[in-house]
Amino acid sequence: MAIETSSSTNTHAVADTSTTPAVSVPHPSGTAGLSTRLSARDKLVLFVLCAAQFMVALDFSVLNVALPELGRDLGMSQAALQWAVTAFALPSGGFLLLFGRIGDLYGRRRLFVFGLALFGAASVLATFAWDPASFLAGRALQGLGAAVIVPTGMSLLTTTFPEGPQRDRALGISGTLLSLGFTIGMVAGGVLTDTAGWRSTMGLLSVFALLVLPLAPGLLPESRTPERPHLDVPGAVTVTGGLLSLIYALSTAADRGFGGTDVIVTLVAGVALLAAFVYVESRTAAPLVSLPMLRxxxxxxxxxxxxxxxxxxxxxxxxxxxxxxxxxxxxxxxxxxxxxxxxxxxxxxxxxxxxxxxxxxxxxxxxxxxxxxxxxxxxxxxxxxxxxxxxxxxxxxxxxxxxxxxxxxxxxxxxxxxxxxxxxxxxxxxxxxxxxxxxxxxxxxxxxxxxxxxxxxxxxxxxxxxxxxxxxxxxxxxxxxxxxxxxxxxxxx
Structure with a gap:
């Protein structure tokens, strides 16, 4: 399908030459009328990035209908089962901004590949979990892997495909698979649990990771910011702590309501830490989040x-x-x-x-x-x-x-x-x-x-x-x- 390039300038600088030649691919202004097609390599890059996003979306819902059987098998109480979801949600939501910035500074492809490997290993641990602690550890590591994969994968997508119709198409496919992954997870979770048991839901995620991981290093271009400013540690601590506290409070409230002491304390702590984060970002020379961008x-x-x-x-x-x-x-x-x-x-x-x-x-x-x-x-x-x-x-x-x-x-x-x-x-x-x-x-x-x-x-x-x-x-x-x-x-x- 013919696609027109954007009229804006967009240059992809490849900073790491370990597996990809150092090239610069300009998209100069004034090329809006130039007809282009996605190359076979571009399609493979899009496949790898979208498959990883689909895998993470699948993880949000594939386990839901399997929770009762999981609880019986591992001896988890009804109240404890909510941690099967919370253990994933806490790190996946709490560490996103931090890993997105680390990828900017030290290499998005490198971090993306690490996230895939971590997610795959964590899925194997969750598949063969022998008690609640090992299963929840696997889920937490899955969430941490997702916190790496999602922001670095999206950054690789937006820096690989130039702003305009190509990026619109790529984000359209990615958004479709994100929504479809959540829906298919609900359907697949029921079918797999009925036919092969709850462990097969985690095994499916392991297979996805193992299929995508070998393709990523050779296909994806490396990218990062030209400068190497210091990582904003105070900002990272406050925003990560704030998001973790907020997600914990809301996830726990879904099971026990908002009246619990731990819910109230963590909710207040989350708001206070996020307020502190805004203050820190207004004072630091190299902020984790640019407040002018938020404005x-x-x-x-x-x-x-x-x-x-x-x-x-x-x-x-x-x-x-x-x-x-x-x-x-x-x-x-x-x-x-x-x-x-x-x-x-x-x-x-x-x-x-x-x-x-x-x-x-x-x-x-x-x-x-x-x-x-x-x-x-x-x-x-x-x-x-x-x-x-x-x-x-x-x-x-x-x-x-x-x-x-x-x-x-x-x-x-x-x-x-x-x-x-x-x-x-x-x-x-x-x-x-x-x-x-x-x-x-x-x-x-x-x-x-x-x-x-x-x-x-x-x-x-x-x-x-x-x-x-x-x-x-x-x-x-x-x-x-x-x-x-x-x-x-x-x-x-």
Whole structure:
């Protein structure tokens, strides 16, 4: 397929010559009319990066339906099972910004390969775990590997493919696989658990890592910032500690509510550490996060849109899973089919999203996608206890997911467009931190509403109403924040 290059300048400097020749690939201005195609090597690079992102997305959901069997096998109590999720979420969300910056400074490819190796080894440990401690250790190391893979992989993608149609296409494919990985994980988890046991879900991740790892060193170009400033240790400590505390508090609250002492203490600590992080960054000469970047209109409002679309859509999937199985009495396999339709339509949306972005611009696509997601979630308020509700659930969640995928792709482009290559790790670290934190906080925040309602049906309706309202309000705020009503957006934004 013919693709036009961006009119902006984008140079890929290859700093490491150990496995890749030192080259500079310029994309000069004035080449907007030049027709290009992705080379076979570019396609392989895209495959490696997207396969790694898909693997991490799969890990977020593949274990969910296997938790009861896992608990029986390893002797974990119902309360302890939430740590199977939290042990992964804590490091995967808490260390993203740190590893994104380390990759900027010391080599993104090198760190990406290390993350793949760590994730693969951790998956093997989780597969053959002999007690709860060994399993949770494997999950924590998986999360740490994911915290390395996601920001460095996204940085490699945005620095390999020039800003414009090529990057739009690459991010479209990546966003599609991210959404599809979460959905397929839910379906595959049920099938694997029923046929081969819970260990096969972790074994699947091991196979993915072993397939991708040998390809990465020879295919991926090395990239890092030209300068070598000192790593901002105080900033790294405060932001990592703040994110870890916040994610722990919200994950624990999903199981025990917000009244526990540990939840309150860690929630306050998380907010205090993140406030300290902002103070540290305003004083240091080489900050981990550039506050001027956070003040960019596209970075601030784009990440707000991303945070809302991820947190609210993960909540919809969670409450619908409960509703379909508990209220409509669908089996795990039938529930998987519902989300399978959602996954297929997400692929369709991912195919057309770059074309929509090319026509209307990333910012307008982001706003329209948020408003569409909120509108289609609103239709789910018509769910009842009759069998016909299955079809409303299929239609509503699938259409909302198509808009959700448009928001994923367009918010990534909104945040990273116009950012120089030497700061792409920082920008994509913010993007991926938003993804991870969004997926983590949505269910704890609204899950409490569902579990404290007088009955499940009322709880589902309340959660969906709040969810839709949050997304619709966010869409309006992002539109105002990006100034879409005041000036015409450039289509390459």
């Amino acid at each position: 960019r209109r596209t970075v601030a409002w784009g990440n707000l849109g991303g945070l809302v679309t991820f947190s609210m859509m993960s909540t919809v999937v969670f409450v619908l899973t409960l509703y379909l199985q508990e209220t409509l009495q669908l089996s795990a396999f039938e529930t998987g089919l519902v989300f399978g339709v959602q996954g297929v339509l997400s692929v369709v949306a991912g195919t057309y999203a770059p074309k929509v972005i090319g026509r209307f611009g990333a910012r307008r696509t982001l706003v329209g996608s948020l408003l569409g997601q909120g509108a289609f979630v609103t239709t789910l308020l018509g769910l009842g206890e009759g069998g016909w509700s299955v079809w409303l659930a299929v239609a509503g969640v699938s259409l909302a997911s198509m808009c959700h995928l448009g928001a994923i792709i367009s918010y990534g482009l909104t945040v990273t467009s116009g950012v120089p290559d030497e700061e792409q790790g920082l920008a994509t670290g913010l993007v991926t931190s938003t993804q991870q934190v969004g997926i983590t906080i949505g269910i704890p925040l609204l899950g409490v509403v569902a579990t404290t309602a007088p009955n499940l049906m009322r709880g589902v309706h309340t959660v969906l109403a709040v969810d839709a309202a949050v997304v619709l309000v966010a869409g309006v705020l992002v539109a105002l924040g990006l100034g879409l009503g005041r000036r015409r957006e450039a289509t390459a934004s």
